[in-house]
Amino acid sequence: MRDKYPLLATAFVQAAVQLIVFMHAGESKDKASIYTNVYFGVFIALITVLGTLLIMIWDM
Known part of the structure; x- marks a missing residue:
């Protein structure tokens, strides 16, 4: 996980x-x-990511 911090920072x-x-x-x-x-774009991105996690990882 530590290897991804520079990638997140540059993003x-x-x-x-x-x-x-x-x-x-x-x-x-x-x-x-x-x-x-x-702000609306960030909100939509968060909803998309959380929805994907909900469906794919948490099997709901």
Whole structure:
């Protein structure tokens, strides 16, 4: 598991760079809409991961 920490760290760095550079997070006047979309995307990703774990690992 310790071998995966650098991979996770670089994944979060990549996500931050993409938010700032490609989605121009923080550059528009309506900052709330961009951050709301980011929070919604994180929520959907968590639901997907937890649902997959629920079905595949915990046999529900």
